[in-house]
Amino acid sequence: MPVPHIRLATADDEEALGRLDRATWSPLHAVQPRPRQPYDLFFSGSCGPRDHLVAELGGEIVGYLRLGFPTPLACNTHVRQIQGLAVADAARGAGVGRALLRAAQDEARRLGARRISLRVLGHNTPARTLYESEGFVVDGVLPEEFLLDGRYVDDILMGRFL
Incomplete structure (x- = not known):
């Protein structure tokens, strides 16, 4: 099985990343409604290509990870937060998610972070x-934080030291 190639995103990736993001939308991990046309741009002024790692298999984008700051506070800049992770259905089981997570930890270290965190919905067991x-551990639980498809779902806060 080929190993995913991980790299920083470029502005030229925007369309492919937008398609991937829409194709992988699921109530298993999304708290926003399903995207509808006209679609928003994938990158924004506060979250551009430099904030995204891209996974490729055979030259095709099959995953991404968004790495940002958990808050805008200067006293919190030693922490990076995973703010999105998507893997194409056809690439599941190929180690893409794991490769993106490991690359994100390396990138966070390179940027001077001491810790990395994320939020995940309680029912997203995979x-x-x-x-x-x-190596991520549960740091906290916000019980029944979201109402999704008629069910209350916990918001799980996870993190690890780098």
């Missing part, structure tokens, strides 16, 4: 299992 296998 993601939680992956995060735990990569």
